[in-house]
Amino acid sequence: MHDDERVSDNKMKTPDSGQGIAPEKIEVKKDDVETLFGDVFRAFQKNRSALVGLCVVLFITVLALSAPYVLSHDPYTMNLDNRNQPPSEAHWFGTDTYGRDLMARVIFGARISLVIGLIPAFLATCIGSILGVASGFYGGKTDFWIMRLADVVLAFPSLLLAMVIMYTLGANLFNIFIALSIVGWASTSRIVRSQTLALKEKEFVEAARALGVKKRTIIFRHILPNCLPNIMVVFTMSIPSAIMQEAGLSFLGVGAQPPTPSWGLLVSQGKEFIFSAPWVAIIPGVAILILVLAFNFMGDGLRDAIDPYMKD
Amino acid sequence: MSAQETILDVKNLRTLFLTRKGIVPAVDGISFSVRKGKVTGLVGESGCGKSVTSLSIMGLIPQPPGKIAGGEILFEGRDLSKLSYKEMCRVRGKDISMIFQEPMTSLNPVKTVGYQVGEVLRIHQRDVADAEVRRRVVEMLDLVGIPEPESRVRAFPHQLSGGLRQRVMIAMALICDPKLLVADEPTTALDVTIQAQVLKLMMDLQRRIGTSIILITHDLGVVAETCDDVNVMYAGSIVEQGDVFNIFRNPSHPYTRGLLRSIPDTGGTGRKERLFSIDGMVPSLTDLPPGCRFAPRCTQARESCFKEMPELVPVGEGHFVRCNRAREAC
């Protein structure tokens, strides 16, 4: 075929005939590498309440980490002559029933609350993301059973479910992680599943399938990175609820056990003296409030910052 | 000649958007007029400012970030850009109405189409009786060629096809006998055979009712089929303006010529030849070239084209071109 010959000497790498494709003329938009996270970060910075939330969280974290070095009192040392003292110069937050310095106990309690907030929220988000992606991507029976399981978990009042788990496993810190993770994954999995369903239909996923990319690679390379912003929001939002649940469990006596200075436990112990020494219950209660609010502000800000990019 | 009577005069309209990357002059000093009872086309590619123009006329520019920074929009002598929100509400839907591109999202999914068409009437004529509204709605649905209008008034938007939904939109736009209809890509989302039906319907109604129409489209075929006057827009300004026959027979701006030559040949002889194509791409509105906005892509640009923005100059009867070389070249 003489057609072939013509093609072979017609080496039109870039036919520069004044029309079509002259590479030099194709300019890329000016603003240099600009990532989604960059944009999100900028939007986050503009949100004042989110920034305040972030600062509070950072402040509490630093305080909790440096607690042993900055505190003049030990949170476990009892002083029975000094019971239920109101706030004073020696004890800024007063003392509790056993004369322990309340400020030391609250600051040490922050360590527990932060750990309880972060670890179960992280575990729940991981479990939820993986199950959600699998459910959305594979569909069919996998989807059916994972989602029914999620329905069951969501149908229980979460605190009740956590209590049942704690009673069965025994009350200690490690079991709180397990209980809160089991309670928390279901809502994450729903959110990730619905995003996966939308992403699965996108043409870039189809392009990957057309290239013969393996399913698992598609999930990790194409689906999960695009869910990541949402997963981060869910993660931030589930931290305060984990903190609240731990406080609830400890308050009810199935969470952290005395003498651990968990905030929930502090409130619980203080409640007996709520009329004679109200600060013993109120100060840890306010601490819970502040930390939970700070995380909520952060989560809200993150969600607002990410939202516009999730729409298109 | 009554054809010379204009219903809308847009004079030196400037609409800006304030964004993080700076001020975007989406519409930068455009002037055109709409003759009574005629179809005026605004043509251009995406981002040329044609839709922003129509939204400016309707007073629907989101402010902020948008802002009408200058110029006048004279509708029967009244400057629409100076009207208050309330006054504009009385004009919208009654004197001027609009058809959008996407018939699915422009209708409320939880209300019947009959209710939605009738709502326009109720807003603008408060004293009409329900039975009268119903009669007018059925009449209108019938007029726009919806089969079985008596039963279709109770239908919800999702029960209708795209073509029928666009007909409902047209019925909604026309029920108050507007003097001007702004149609923003009314057939772009429709299939070819349905597009032909809807275009024919619009033209028939226009002839019958005598409404003036501003038709916004990127499709030169649609322009050739329907418009009387054409404004070709590029990067926020009008580059060529004139009678539809002049524009197609004697396109005088290199951009118009390029656009017309880029259309794959429908005549049938030119298969497999290379298509003419305009090099490069539309400049970013935040970073416009100093001279003629088309100069960087223009094959005939001279040095002067890169320095100063040309004026809109006449090249024939009612035919204007924004090009330094218009008079010498053609």
Place this chain on the structure above:
Amino acid sequence: MNNILVQTKGLKVTFSAEAGMFGGEARVVKAVDDVSIDIAERETYALVGESGCGKTTLGRAILRLVPTTGGQVFFRGEDLSSLSPEAMRSLRRKMQIIFQDPYASLNPRMRVREILAEPFRTHEPKMSAKDVDERIAALLSVVGMRSDTMRKYPHQFSGGQRQRIGIARALALNPEFIVCDEAVSALDVSIQAQVLNLLSDLQKEFRLTYLFITHNLSVVRHIADKVCVMFLGKAMEIGDTEDLFARPFHPYTKFLIAAAPVPDPTQRDRERLLLKGDIPSPINLPPGCRFSTRCPYAQERCRMEEPEAVALEGRAVSCHYPLV
């Protein structure tokens, strides 16, 4: 004549809306209903039709991106349904796809380099990073882009440029067959012309075979050698482009061609052929010929009996009363 590269025989794709957990009616849509086409090597074969006609699904089914419910697809005479998943995966380098929406077809979280490296990472896992980069640079220059675009993200490009990146990805593994699914429909006219020129240049250079899926008849007429006109999942008429446009045998083809607006105002007063009514719902097709409810020439027989495709002057026409 030319060798057949891709062939479908009686291909069927049905979609069913699944019944819910507690039962309910499952609805079935025959998206592609018994379609047989032959695509010759190095030609451009166009699938035309309106929305819901099954052209996109047919393209996907040929690439085995949607499951088929009947019939076969052959690539160089090999039945794709008989291939093992591994063999199919390696055959994928020979058959590629370019998508309509340049905004959805590139992963927004990946840089151009990663997007274009994916074909190599999938099929040439041993290739060194440096070689991959060189290949990517070469690909970018083939589609008329500078190699420093590698570091950027898709949202930093215009629609036309993204489409070029999509084309580069499709070309990466030197395919023989590319499905262009409405590849220029989302682009502005002037950019559309650039991309069409690029596609035909690439076809010559790399000896590609295209399956060009579009609703735009003027594009079809410009680029295609052969056309298959589809309506509600079925091929109505198949023939050589020039011939088919000059003398359509099927009433639907005739009306489809007539419906396209003509960019010439002097022709605006021509007699217009307009179809009545809407496209019927694919869920409950009319009995007999599926075009009969809109066809002005339909007769009693058309409403009773579904026409078979018949050969007519080198064309395949599914009509009882073709317009000869």
